[in-house]
Amino acid sequence: TPAAAPAGAEGPIVHLFQWRWESVARECEDFLGPAGYAAVQVSPPQEHVVLSGEGYPWWQDYQPVSYRLDQTRRGTAGDFADMVDRCRGAGVKVYVDAVINHMTGTGSVGSGPGSAGTEYEKYAYPDLFGDGAHGYSRQDFNVGECDRDIEDWSDPWEVRTCELVGLSDLATGDDYVRDRLADYLNSLVGMGVAGFRIDAAKHMPPEDVEAVVDRLEGTVPGWDRPPYVYQEVIADGAIGGGEYTHIGDVKEFGYQGRISELFAAGDLQAAKGLGEGLLPSEDAVSFVVNHDTQRTHPVLTHRTDRDRYDLAQAFMLAQGYGTPKVMSSYDWSGGTDEGPPSSADGTTEPADCDGGRWVCEHRALNGMPGFTGEVEGAGVTWLDDGSAAGRAALERDGSGAAAFNASAEPWTTVLSTSLPDGDYCDVASGLVEDGTCTSQTLRVSSGELTVTVPPEGAVAVHTGAVL
Ligand code: LM2
Ligand code: CA
Numbered sequence: 001t002p003a004a005a006p007a008g009a010e011g012p013i014v015h016l017f018q019w020r021w022e023s024v025a026r027e028c029e030d031f032l033g034p035a036g037y038a039a040v041q042v043s044p045p046q047e048h049v050v051l052s053g054e055g056y057p058w059w060q061d062y063q064p065v066s067y068r069l070d071q072t073r074r075g076t077a078g079d080f081a082d083m084v085d086r087c088r089g090a091g092v093k094v095y096v097d098a099v100i101n102h103m104t105g106t107g108s109v110g111s112g113p114g115s116a117g118t119e120y121e122k123y124a125y126p127d128l129f130g131d132g133a134h135g136y137s138r139q140d141f142n143v144g145e146c147d148r149d150i151e152d153w154s155d156p157w158e159v160r161t162c163e164l165v166g167l168s169d170l171a172t173g174d175d176y177v178r179d180r181l182a183d184y185l186n187s188l189v190g191m192g193v194a195g196f197r198i199d200a201a202k203h204m205p206p207e208d209v210e211a212v213v214d215r216l217e218g219t220v221p222g223w224d225r226p227p228y229v230y231q232e233v234i235a236d237g238a239i240g241g242g243e244y245t246h247i248g249d250v251k252e253f254g255y256q257g258r259i260s261e262l263f264a265a266g267d268l269q270a271a272k273g274l275g276e277g278l279l280p281s282e283d284a285v286s287f288v289v290n291h292d293t294q295r296t297h298p299v300l301t302h303r304t305d306r307d308r309y310d311l312a313q314a315f316m317l318a319q320g321y322g323t324p325k326v327m328s329s330y331d332w333s334g335g336t337d338e339g340p341p342s343s344a345d346g347t348t349e350p351a352d353c354d355g356g357r358w359v360c361e362h363r364a365l366n367g368m369p370g371f372t373g374e375v376e377g378a379g380v381t382w383l384d385d386g387s388a389a390g391r392a393a394l395e396r397d398g399s400g401a402a403a404f405n406a407s408a409e410p411w412t413t414v415l416s417t418s419l420p421d422g423d424y425c426d427v428a429s430g431l432v433e434d435g436t437c438t439s440q441t442l443r444v445s446s447g448e449l450t451v452t453v454p455p456e457g458a459v460a461v462h463t464g465a466v467l
Helices: 021-035 058-062 077-089 156-161 175-191 206-214 253-265 306-319 368-375
Strands: 013-016 039-042 093-098 111-113 119-121 195-198 228-231 249-251 284-287 323-328 380-382 391-396 400-405 411-416 422-425 441-445 448-453 457-462
Touching: 013 021, 021 039, 021 077, 021 368, 077 093, 077 175, 093 175, 093 228, 175 206, 253 284, 253 306, 306 323, 306 368, 306 391, 306 400, 306 457, 368 400, 368 457, 391 411, 400 411, 400 448, 422 457, 441 457, 448 457
Parallel strands: 013 039, 013 323, 039 093, 093 195, 195 228, 228 249, 249 284, 284 323
Antiparallel strands: 111 119, 380 391, 391 400, 400 457, 411 448, 422 441, 441 448
16 A cells, blocks of 8 residues: 655644543534634543552653553543544544654553553553553563663664653564554544644654554545644754655644744744745644643743734734644643643543633634635735734735734724625634624725734634625
């Protein structure tokens, strides 16, 4: 079978970090589909360690015990399958966070039953699929090559062979390991999972990631396309994202750092150049924060400046660099390790966007993902005169126009566009539902569009949301 083609722009993704499967399913139907999201990234679905002594931190999920889906903090295998079906019914693909570089670490619990009851200890995972047929033992890890943590991050061999924060590092160069990883991922593809975020891709040689991706089924049932692959590569002097772009897309941390700084500083004029010097747009996944950076490098997050952060995510959805990925978080007051709202046994509560700790930033972006999809491939023309650092407006040629205001005063301006005359719904603050706009309607007349952009807000129209 041919390798899964490195897919190009896929449409906007939202990461519903730590959401229960049944909550994701409901959100696909109620909001994500209507708002125009192409896909939802869900948290790792495989059996994980359970760290009751540490208050069930969110990062339990990044320590796999087996590839069973039966029981995680987010629900059962049945709940997971139902989510994939219901999201597909709503036109939303499910992308899975695939933890394939490692299994468990040392941590507070070095052994025990995992979330689905499978016994394990570090370097020994006897039953990967719940049928007793396959396991990992010491020979399937890099312990013989390097039996310690990564110390010299300037040495690519070490970054890829030694242990990342003490996590047992799989021998991804071996066919046996590659086959098991492909068994896991293909079991998900068989259910209709349409893509994968490859966790810690930088910690695997590109040829190892490629060997696993080459083993993927060529077509996702119900979508008639190969699985989409995007890789977590935090590029540095030793390892570049370009080493992985022939396999699939790569998360562009350069974009993430730059958009955070520019929007925190309110420099929208400089933001016009975002993307220059980075990975080619068609190879990149763009984002403002992810679940790690919001904790470790909180330059611009829902906690530092909510309105400005929303504006940055809206700008990313309009600007056209990369495949944009929106973050949807839960808040933490008990420290960066704190898990999502949970019951006493560490089972996650259903997500609730009407108050509480689920932040639901994606809801504040309204119909902007639909803008991204509609203007796909269209060129960018800047419409503002460049006179105000905190204000910028653009046209995506012939298909959309948007204005952004990072200041405390409303901004009224006339945008000269090439959009067809007509009445458009402002998708920065609403969407079209049953033929009506839930926000303001804006008229384009002789190509001119007069907008008043609210303080710390945006206005956006596109040819897919006309009335
Ligand atoms: C990632 N991308 O490449 C994830 O985005 C990131 O969230 C993961 O780290 C990491 N790679 C490994 O999959 C998280 C978390 C770590 C946590 C690990 C494993 O940020 O803090 O490490 O998951 O659960 C934890 C402890 C650490 C300990 C380790 C092993 O925080 O102190 O190291 O477990 O027991 C001894
Ligand atoms: Ca590795």
